[in-house]
Amino acid sequence: MDHVTFVPTVDQLNYTFGGAEPVLRIKPGTVLTLWTEDAYGGRITSRDDKASVALDTEDLNPQTGPFWIEGAEPGDTLAVHLVDLTPARSWGASTLIPFFGGLTSVPASPTLQEPLPERTYIYEYDRAADTVGFSAQGSNFELSLPANPMLGTVGVAPARREVRSSLVPDAFGGNMDTPEMRIGATCYLRVNVEGALFSLGDGHYRQGEGESCGTAVEGAMHVTAIVDLIKGGGPEWPRLESDTHLMCIGSGRPLEEAWRASQVEMIGWLGDLYGLDRLDAYQLLTQISQVPIANVVDTNYSAVTKIDKQLLPPSPAYGGIHAELRSAAKSLGTISY
Amino acid sequence: MDHVTFVPTVDQLNYTFGGAEPVLRIKPGTVLTLWTEDAYGGRITSRDDKASVALDTEDLNPQTGPFWIEGAEPGDTLAVHLVDLTPARSWGASTLIPFFGGLTSVPASPTLQEPLPERTYIYEYDRAADTVGFSAQGSNFELSLPANPMLGTVGVAPARREVRSSLVPDAFGGNMDTPEMRIGATCYLRVNVEGALFSLGDGHYRQGEGESCGTAVEGAMHVTAIVDLIKGGGPEWPRLESDTHLMCIGSGRPLEEAWRASQVEMIGWLGDLYGLDRLDAYQLLTQISQVPIANVVDTNYSAVTKIDKQLLPPSPAYGGIHAELRSAAKSLGTISY
């Protein structure tokens, strides 16, 4: 396996899926060790940094990449296995941003109400305890929460010649903001353009399902991933596989449309794995589906349909590539940055 | 504690929340042992019973109740603790019903497409193994799934003089169809009319999150519940408490509105329990919220906001009534029907 390390300079960061020149060309099977800047572009460093001032820019949610995957052609399946995610700073930040988030009006659906007050929360990351610390601002309440590093954004260049902001989740992946995108997961994405043009970023030291206020515990991240390619078989919507679960991620508006997309995608997957016709797969899904919402705050909302593998007979997806990648990941030993 | 057993005759079943005469008057703290008919009114008994023929009726989703709770007044909080749910038949049934469910057009949002084909699935309930059996109809696939008995429908009479079909979930509870409504859960509902007029029904031997096709493994159920009353404090939206989690259930359309309702309800609850102001509670929720969807198939969709109690310092809700009810439930010993 090739093992490539890439730490972007500020100028090398990109803010779109599609439309950017590749930073590197890699072979399928390459191990990538990367560094990702936080979604604020590093502009929020203390409780006094208010989003409306610090983030007055179009340069939000910087991505590391894109990487050109040799041999990737439209219709193929890119498999991205997350080997390791390690917080790269000793703190993360979450902000209440005016007219952004799930419990405020937003420009896409405006009201005449005033914005919520701004607040910036700094979460100290305790590496030893592997926790992040919440401090209330209206009272003395403090709380340590287990860290749970994940990536908000993983994606490829979109179809139909489009270039989308890295704030957008859609069929090409992007800013899906699901806590399921964590160590040990393999993400399957349809390749839409030659070379796939894969990027990732938006590290979260921890996030709840829904990302209610619009920003998780955002932080720079060390990322190690193996990027592999399966010829053909590109899914309609992003899929995830962990040791324990199969998952499909739909994105759209309203939220039920994201859910429908993720459900129909899973029905297709169950059909492929178990020879079920669509009605039988629909029926079975009804009784075994889990639906942890990903985000209800981005330009599209994202919903995850999730199935516990233990409920089903073994049937390795994509020829068992997830197990192979897990095992390759283990062979890397401890990753240090 | 009073312990009352009530098994309704067919004529005593009710199909609405509000608008029906109470079947019994009970004191707060009463243990109720009940029987609930399945959502089909018992009209589906074999694979050959097609919904479009068998269910051509307004008598769907029969409820056991309503019960008049003595002393319950508008603004109070009804606490319903589910002591036991035991399948009352040796099989449950799930049906693909024309123009009903999450992955078909529906009368409220019609298209010009033909309906999906009908299918009825009978799930044998293996009491010893505590499983239900799925048999595909388009292939030979068979699967045993763990039973996970729950109630689709728990509610009280609505506000504003309304009478709602038992197919509807809303602020009064009703047909929320969340798998979280299981043994050991305490459901808190705002009382809207004198006596509360509480009913329950719609037993499911198992259901996935979302209830994709619109019908779970529907089955008659033996139910034991303790019904208690807290003066005042009625929540805006139904709340649930288990030994491990706090939950709020919002219902509405589109799905993000159900989500918002459940989130704001939880922000209020966190504020009450921990003295957090609304912005701090919003921030904290962002990092700890779980969002298992309840249903995306009923007249309103339902979303659950769920918090793991272990993440938070102990702070008993409603004066610790859940623990008391748990303990009272244990004192009842094994329930037999």
Add this chain to the structure above:
Amino acid sequence: MDHVTFVPTVDQLNYTFGGAEPVLRIKPGTVLTLWTEDAYGGRITSRDDKASVALDTEDLNPQTGPFWIEGAEPGDTLAVHLVDLTPARSWGASTLIPFFGGLTSVPASPTLQEPLPERTYIYEYDRAADTVGFSAQGSNFELSLPANPMLGTVGVAPARREVRSSLVPDAFGGNMDTPEMRIGATCYLRVNVEGALFSLGDGHYRQGEGESCGTAVEGAMHVTAIVDLIKGGGPEWPRLESDTHLMCIGSGRPLEEAWRASQVEMIGWLGDLYGLDRLDAYQLLTQISQVPIANVVDTNYSAVTKIDKQLLPPSPAYGGIHAELRSAAKSLGTISY
């Protein structure tokens, strides 16, 4: 034709569709001369009456009725022809109500933002000029607008034993809030219960499409209507006919579902009138449909699909009953109250 006059006392007003005893029994073909209170129950009489104080009640949007129509059975079609609408007061009122309206968050879709400031606007009705007067409160701007009297609410008892608040629009009609419900229109409603239990109210001296802030120029109204009955043929959704247009009104959430309901209803109607199959009617509708939104503020939103009769060959709906009712209306001469 029987001609019945009914002016309700305050105690005779009703606040629901379904669930109320009929105030009168009338024969099909009866002319009704009625008086309707405004949606505030007459509690807003000056700019100083703020909604949050004056409307702290469940008694909103009072209806005149219900009327029992002799011979009306489930599945029949009620035809309500609006002969005359005359403002019954010399002023109407519109209010900005906290957390109500189209450009604020609402309890069904809450945010954490503060409510908009309250304002009450009194519009003087100039009977001679037939105008209502708008006066800005933040500046000196004043404007006379043509009066355009209409009824926000026309409906019958719902199906499935339900009782709905008079704030709700749905398949039974109710609070549709479309300016199309004006003098000269005939409204066709499906009868759901014996006697139909028809009511109306919520007079508006003028309203824009959408009813943006949630309240039109609300005012007490003198109403003269002819109520007729067609056996069978009850439409799925309310229909309207004027001398110039055919219209169908769908209600639901999100707004596209209301639109879909109104479109499919019109496709059915075109099919009946012109022998078009559903695909041809869909195609034709695509090129001739008008879609004036009714309201985006009520518990359900309402959309109107509207077709200019001039574009189509003559084909009298319901045996030409609209023309007959128009002609009967003219035979009544000038209505005085």
Add this chain to the structure above:
Amino acid sequence: MDHVTFVPTVDQLNYTFGGAEPVLRIKPGTVLTLWTEDAYGGRITSRDDKASVALDTEDLNPQTGPFWIEGAEPGDTLAVHLVDLTPARSWGASTLIPFFGGLTSVPASPTLQEPLPERTYIYEYDRAADTVGFSAQGSNFELSLPANPMLGTVGVAPARREVRSSLVPDAFGGNMDTPEMRIGATCYLRVNVEGALFSLGDGHYRQGEGESCGTAVEGAMHVTAIVDLIKGGGPEWPRLESDTHLMCIGSGRPLEEAWRASQVEMIGWLGDLYGLDRLDAYQLLTQISQVPIANVVDTNYSAVTKIDKQLLPPSPAYGGIHAELRSAAKSLGTISY
């Protein structure tokens, strides 16, 4: 005034807003005489051309442009005045496309139902009578409808470095599909990138509001437009002005969000023109707004908020540029192609 004629070759057509090299650079105030291909790229020419075969391509909805407007900078306002739209063929075509349109499930919100049958309708354009002819396929019904030429798509390059398919309507304009985009209208668009990169296309010989099935009477069009530039003042959402109306067009999902965007945009415009504060403008809009839906079929839905100028005192928008452009248009005399 410069007067430039541009008829694109097939290779010069573009399929995105943003991301394409300008075909021409023009000065503000230039008269453009253009030709636009139909949305099918000319691939549908008879009833036997089925969309699923003929349109199996990413090259849909070709645009004429983009044009680089000299001096246009981000934040400026582009004013596009439609002088003339003349059908360039003797027929237009509308198609029922599988899984596309308002009354079928679509990939963004999939169901498990079969697609609707395909049909292609050819509408003969009678230039003398200025009508298009509809012929039913399931019966003998035929109908002549007045032609009403319009452009489905008018837009500029998007903000945030995005490139969007020409199938998309959004804040940059694009595929809004409103019949209001007709001769005599001036469209105001915010400039997002240097040069604005303005394109147009998607001629419709006639369309109803909503574009129910997803395709209007699509046809190649001769277009004459004057393109002017106002420094600064770029609106959040596209605005339209005709001799009789002011209009704002919002796009998004669900449909109520498109409506909200258009309403808040109009409130801002009313505020600018009449010195109304936001609450007064909200109130006034409530009583005078018209809301003709544009489309409920594209990747975003579009809604128009429309105000009759006659209801308001004269107050020329943008310094009276619409009247100037109307008058410049008249000075061009009859346009021949």
